[in-house]
Amino acid sequence: MTALTSLEIDRVAALDAAKAAGRVDDAFLARFDVQFPRLHGFFAELYGARPDGQQQLAETVAAASTAWNTRPLELKVRDAQREAEPGWFESERMLGGVCYVDRYAGNLEGIREQIPYFRELGLTYLHLMPLFDAPEGDNDGGYAVSSYRRVNPSLGTMAQLTELAADLRTAGISLVLDFIFNHTSNEHEWAQKAVAGEDGFEDFYLIFPDREMPDAYELTTREIFPDDHPGSFVQLEDGRWIWSTFYHYQWDLNYANPAVFRAMAGEMLFLANQGVEVLRMDAVAFIWKRLGTSCESLPEAHLLLRAFNAVLALAAPGMVFKSEAIVHPDEVVTYISPGECQLSYNPLQMALTWEALATRDGRLLQDALEHRHALPEGTAWVNYVRSHDDVGWTFADEDAGALGIDAFGHRQFLNRFYTGRHDGSFARGVAFQENPATGDARVTGTTASLAGIEAGDPAGEDRVVLAHALALSTGGIPLLYLGDEVAQLNDYSYTDDPLRRGDSRWVHRGNRPRDRYALRDDVTTPSGRVFRRLTKLVSVRQQSPEFAGNALIGFRTPHPSVVGYQRPGADATVLVLANVGDAEVQIDQLTLSGFEREAFDLVHDSDIDLADGIVLRPHGFVWLRVTPL
Ligand code: GLC
Numbered sequence: 071m072t073a074l075t076s077l078e079i080d081r082v083a084a085l086d087a088a089k090a091a092g093r094v095d096d097a098f099l100a101r102f103d104v105q106f107p108r109l110h111g112f113f114a115e116l117y118g119a120r121p122d123g124q125q126q127l128a129e130t131v132a133a134a135s136t137a138w139n140t141r142p143l144e145l146k147v148r149d150a151q152r153e154a155e156p157g158w159f160e161s162e163r164m165l166g167g168v169c170y171v172d173r174y175a176g177n178l179e180g181i182r183e184q185i186p187y188f189r190e191l192g193l194t195y196l197h198l199m200p201l202f203d204a205p206e207g208d209n210d211g212g213y214a215v216s217s218y219r220r221v222n223p224s225l226g227t228m229a230q231l232t233e234l235a236a237d238l239r240t241a242g243i244s245l246v247l248d249f250i251f252n253h254t255s256n257e258h259e260w261a262q263k264a265v266a267g268e269d270g271f272e273d274f275y276l277i278f279p280d281r282e283m284p285d286a287y288e289l290t291t292r293e294i295f296p297d298d299h300p301g302s303f304v305q306l307e308d309g310r311w312i313w314s315t316f317y318h319y320q321w322d323l324n325y326a327n328p329a330v331f332r333a334m335a336g337e338m339l340f341l342a343n344q345g346v347e348v349l350r351m352d353a354v355a356f357i358w359k360r361l362g363t364s365c366e367s368l369p370e371a372h373l374l375l376r377a378f379n380a381v382l383a384l385a386a387p388g389m390v391f392k393s394e395a396i397v398h399p400d401e402v403v404t405y406i407s408p409g410e411c412q413l414s415y416n417p418l419q420m421a422l423t424w425e426a427l428a429t430r431d432g433r434l435l436q437d438a439l440e441h442r443h444a445l446p447e448g449t450a451w452v453n454y455v456r457s458h459d460d461v462g463w464t465f466a467d468e469d470a471g472a473l474g475i476d477a478f479g480h481r482q483f484l485n486r487f488y489t490g491r492h493d494g495s496f497a498r499g500v501a502f503q504e505n506p507a508t509g510d511a512r513v514t515g516t517t518a519s520l521a522g523i524e525a526g527d528p529a530g531e532d533r534v535v536l537a538h539a540l541a542l543s544t545g546g547i548p549l550l551y552l553g554d555e556v557a558q559l560n561d562y563s564y565t566d567d568p569l570r571r572g573d574s575r576w577v578h579r580g581n582r583p584r585d586r587y588a589l590r591d592d593v594t595t596p597s598g599r600v601f602r603r604l605t606k607l608v609s610v611r612q613q614s615p616e617f618a619g620n621a622l623i624g625f626r627t628p629h630p631s632v633v634g635y636q637r638p639g640a641d642a643t644v645l646v647l648a649n650v651g652d653a654e655v656q657i658d659q660l661t662l663s664g665f666e667r668e669a670f671d672l673v674h675d676s677d678i679d680l681a682d683g684i685v686l687r688p689h690g691f692v693w694l695r696v697t698p699l
Pocket of ligand 1: 213214316352458459
């Protein structure tokens with residue numbers, strides 16, 4: 071074993087390893103010239119002192135070369151298309167959907183049968199929730215992976231997944247899968263070998279003989295799933311302690327060991343060649359640990375992601391990463407760059423949309439759009455109204471403070487409001503991971519239930535549409551939680567299931583609501599009305615080039631309940647004005663005097679005269695094509 075040496079020596083060693091593994095073609099070599107120095111730099115910082123650093127690096131490169139050699143031709147063609155148009159995901163035609171395979175369609179074949187519907191909806195991106203082999207029973211909705219190379223047999227086979235990816239591609243839909251690389255399930259082969267102390271696997275996880283180190287780490291780490299276990303460790307049967315950030319059966323990998331990086335890169339390359347186009351990088355903030363820190367979002371977490379990014383760029387150059395960092399907004403953006411994660415969830419916009427609907431005050435959201443929305447070129451937000459996870463109030467305390475809002479008290483209010491414990495609340499959410507020690511909690515619920523439809527609030531449908539109108543128009547890939555487009559309500563039956571009772575996120579993960587889908591063309595029903603209004607917005611977005619990209623300029627009105635912004639395009643600008651309040655708002659002519667009088671209402675297909683001002687109904691919004699003077 072040799073530690074990392076100079077770039078040139080390690081380069082030769084890596085290339086030799088790649089050649090020993092098979093052919094090294096010119097296309098690979100050209101990318102190698104660009105990516106190897108990056109990868110070497112990351113390895114030097116992460117693993118410079120390790121005796122096995124150079125060998126693991128060389129083996130990683132060899133695996134990338136083999137993956138490229140075996141990459142199916144149609145995927146290489148797709149790579150070439152993406153490389154020719156690197157900003158493909160910034161198009162106004164992008165629309166994402168997300169669902170659980172079993173809950174939405176039974177199995178992979180069922181998902182394939184839904185492709186005509188996905189096309190009807192206009193999806194170009196489909197995130198299938200974790201579908202890998204996982205422990206029987208409780209497995210965190212598949213986020214405890216026992217094998218990355220095997221599909222959960224109840225859903226289908228890897229061959230079916232590959233075929234599905236191809237069918238989706240033909241339909242213009244990119245397959246998105248999770249890359250759950252912070253942890254594996256306790257049943258994963260590596261986990262079993264690590265616990266057994268098998269040669270080469272002892273250091274794959276963080277296992278300690280007694281409480282000394284766990285206690286030391288826990289002085290500064292936060293509890294993520296306090297309902298499951300306190301702290302960041304769980305005890306093994308033999309008395310030792312293992313790092314486990316999430317559920318007790320999800321064991322964190324030890325990335326301080328370069329063999330773990332090499333092994334995980336191998337799993338990633340395998341998935342890449344099945345036809346996945348976007349990997350959702352799960353729980354990115356947690357992947358590196360250091361004593362005396364929060365063990366979240368450490369600099370090494372970024373180095374690791376960049377190293378994975380370089381490996382992917384070598385072997386599957388058309389693919390991109392999406393970051394799942396549900397953390398402080400200052401940290402969320404640190405994961406987003408072309409060399410790290412090109413896409414990222416936008417948890418701040420999601421949370422502040424709900425915040426604005428509860429308070430009827432759009433100012434926090436307005437500030438966030440003006441100060442926290444900009445992104446580096448070649449990257450994009452994924453904007454969502456809700457996900458399979460809880461709504462967490464991840465806004466910055468200082469942003470709230472700037473508006474005179476006490477952040478702690480405000481979060482308490484929002485939790486009470488969305489769990490229906492606040493007088494006059496329209497929401498029917500459920501609390502998630504309430505921590506009495508810290509007063510912390512998050513909220514679960516479907517969009518329709520959180521927005522008031524379940525409670526019979528007359529403005530519920532308008533709120534559902536308004537929340538989506540924001541996600542569809544601020545810039546980035548809008549992501550629909552499938553079922554929300556027909557106003558799916560909470561499903562409380564999870565409380566009857568002993569395996570799910572303890573995790574209230576199941577309340578918003580109900581089965582595909584067949585009855586609601588059957589009503590989607592019947593506008594005398596909430597499902598039909600919501601569906602018609604949302605699909606109209608989708609089609610307007612698809613036909614409005616101003617919605618491409620991420621450029622956004624705030625547009626202030628004198629009304630705190632109005633959120634306003636401009637989306638400048640090459641030829642025209644779209645002005646969005648959204649009223650999160652319960653009262654009608656008149657935007658006067660003076661406020662609009664920076665634009666030519668003639669404007670076009672994109673949603674209602676009509677000319678309007680800005681000299682008349684604009685009336686925004688309660689929870690109403692406009693998308694106007696305007697010409698700045
Ligand atoms: C991510 C997933 C969440 C899961 C956790 C652990 O945050 O979105 O559902 O519980 O990772 O894998």
